[in-house]
Amino acid sequence: DGGITQSPKYLFRKEGQNVTLSCEQNLNHDAMYWYRQDPGQGLRLIYYSQIVNDFQKGDIAEGYSVSREKKESFPLTVTSAQKNPTAFYLCASRGFASYNSPLHFGNGTRLTVT
């Protein structure tokens, strides 16, 4: 079945450590996105990528980095510069068929930093 796989589902890290969240899709979608979800704040866009080797900052990019070396993969690194990294992270993708095509989401990674 086609879909988006995020791993791991739960991730625990000590403060000061960088951590990378994995996102892989087999939908042959061109565009990929990373969102952060906090209770009561909805989803906020961190980074997005429309094509391989290109990506743009979203609304809350500070303290995060991404790469897009392959169409299928869009890993997110949460760096030690991110002041409040504990959150639920969602990866999404979208084909370019039309601008009204919906986002497809993975099942998320819950990151806890202590």
Next chain:
Amino acid sequence: AQSVTQLGSHVSVSEGALVLLRCNYSSSVPPYLFWYVQYPNQGLQLLLKYTTGATLVKGINGFEAEFKKSETSFHLTKPSAHMSDAAEYFCAVSHIIQGAQKLVFGQGTRLTINP
């Protein structure tokens, strides 16, 4: 800039009762609007979308939404709530910048179903 406001962070209804989740949007251009549902510790699943044409949009699981341009609203309804409808619901508006589609989400509404 596009934005979305969901009225009510928590809504509670009895099983079998009408479900009404409110969404108002702000957009300088004709909007593309979406409703998503999220079950605990899962990603978001598309319920329905409005692009152009018919203003009453039917989605999955018996949900529907009506686009009202004069009221800038896109409220989600279901005639009869089921226990399995308990989840968080997000309204979103599509925002195009430099050829890239970005979705702007509301804060979400948590729906509780009472037996």
